[in-house]
Amino acid sequence: MASITSAGLGSGLDIEGLVTKLMTAEQAPITQIKTRESKETTKLSSWGQIKSALSSLQNAAQAMDTRSEFTTFKASIGTSTVATVSAGTSAVAGSYSLEVSKLAEVQKIKSAGYASASSTVVDVSGGSKTLSLAVGGTTTNITVDSTNNTLEGLRDAINKSGASVTATLVNDGDASAPYRLVITGKETGTSNAFSLTGLSELNYNASTGTGTGLTKVQAAQNAEFTVDGISISKASNTVTDAIQGVTLNLTATNSGSATKVTVTNDTAALQTKAAALVKAYNDLNSIIKVQTAYNATTGTAGTLNGDGTARNLQLQIRSILGGVSGSGSYSTLSSVGISFQKDGSMALDSSKLQKALDNPDVDVAAIFVKDSSGTGIASKLGSSIATMLGTGGMVTARTDGINATIKSMDKQIDTLTDRLTSIEKRYRAQFTALDTKVASLNSTSTFLTQQLAALSSSSS
Template structure:
């Protein structure tokens, strides 16, 4: 708020300073409002930390909520003829694979021309393919205009047509070195080019050179003695859930085994996520007796409810048909401080020997919910829209909005009060100025009268 710099000049009083002191005193009314807003905002941030920790636990539980999460496998490959990628649906097994032929593209080159930029004339290039199921339904053609009929222009026109043919230019170093090379865009016999025909002016300018023809071929391999043919060097259907990329001819042995480490890692990750949540809750609700400092959410009923519901879910005995009914059966112990302790050796034995029962416990079976499903339901009620945390933060946000309205009303009232003080001080300054002027005038008159009386004597 602006102040009147001339205030107090007439009276000689520090009215500006006094007005500033009064304004500072009045604005102290805003301090508790701001403090309360900051307190609510700190709680919203704290709930954000709690939400993040709960979401991490939910994601860890989801990893265990589906039976597929316990079917992880890994591959072991001996030999260099191919690489193998494990995907969904892969099952444990051993495979002897022999690659006898890799797939390749068809290609053929034209006879050479002296200048790759020289115009050869307008015309059409007609392609037929070896199979009706190949590119462009078995046939395609490319129109070449006179102005774009150089070897470079023809190359660009073919590539732009996107018909399953790739064109390039090579230089063979002869007197007429530039050749147009036409290749099938994909490997295999079905994508092969069966014939190339030039018409129009191009018919007399370009001809294919049969001696440069490279026949297309399919990939051929055996898997456990079964003959397999593939149009591509990427073979996706030969072994369930496994993608083979053929890199050379030769024999390899492929072992698909259960990835017990990955399964143990998911359960260990679940325990870690729960313990991280407990650490977060402890930090937000702690109290230090020596310093007197307290966590932002100490005593908060929402946090207490979250912690209680999770603890009950973890400690409830599953009344199911499975072998395991509680976390303690798996070597996972709930400690006094609320954290979980994992017996990794016991878990390793269970994954190796009782994987089906372990899957049943976490993921359930048929119409029975496992522990992970039950946790997801509880966590959903906390994290989803209009859930426990959403309601808590919405209430705090509403309180902040009401405090902001109160702040603005109080500030407006303070401004009005200070403006009234300013008006009063201005009037006081004018009154004292007038009194000082009158006093000066009377003094001057008394002095003049006194002088006259002195002269008359």
């Protein structure tokens, strides 16, 4: 509305007050629409909570919808200083004897001592020379000239060459020649041994361990160990193919004192997944229960009370979780300890689930997963929720409908607001005209009164 003006001064009428009251009455339809819009916005917020809870339930279901998620294993080792162990889905439950006689090592060689890091090592007075560095089956040629024939120059040239070695300088504290070039292989194992040729000042034969200007610090070595008495040699201390599905990270030797590696089913992980599924359902159920509730005593209703979509969603979820999958006496969630309570929530009997998991004759996975034997409950639940939340799904359709209603109300408010502007303008024009008319009449009345008074005075 317009700000307070001087309208009414001529007539004495409270034109501003009259316009304000009239416009307040005219605004009633907008107020009503805004009240309804606020309710729709609250509904949208409630559906946002349901969508979030549905997504959490979907994630919990998808964590149990494939057979590989039920074939989880854990590995342990008797002597933890010898190795760390882990098991993947392809592991097989069992125990294995492990004895490590050698750890895989990188090759390491050192040069003779030099007085300083800038000491000349290679004579290039006759021109440049080529240092050939062979690592495994790969040879890298390095040009050595007057720009890099010093100890530190060779270090930098080797490191820049891309060869699978690292060159460093070490100061051993010798009084006259403390600086040494140390070359270390980047990978362990005999297949990664390296040799240097091409320079008379620096050459080394890895196969014989001899050279000129370079001596052995440590030879490249394979890890050597036995599993159940079977001798195995590997280039790395990380071994993934000695025991099926088990990764061994060898860290120490234990010759003559074998340790045991044990692989067992990781039922604790399955218990955690089952508990997460139950919690996710209970969270969703609680939200829907609150949002659709009605208190007869107080006469108050939840935001989604009477919302058929919310009720239908709840019934569909309950129907899936209460369904049958698999065969025999173990074909429902309740048969393995996941059951509905009187209040509609779910509870997990971990002891009952553990008993089923420990029973080799019970295919617990068949109740949950989708595979050649059928579609399990977790798989059905995950796909059903995906449909609900997807384009055209019941949840998406419901929220799209609410958003469309809010958008329509916004348009109505805009239209009515424009109309009110015109109405207020008309009211002000009418009252201004009235004010002018009344002022004119008042002026005429005053004039006539004055004239009559004058006539009366003259006649007397």
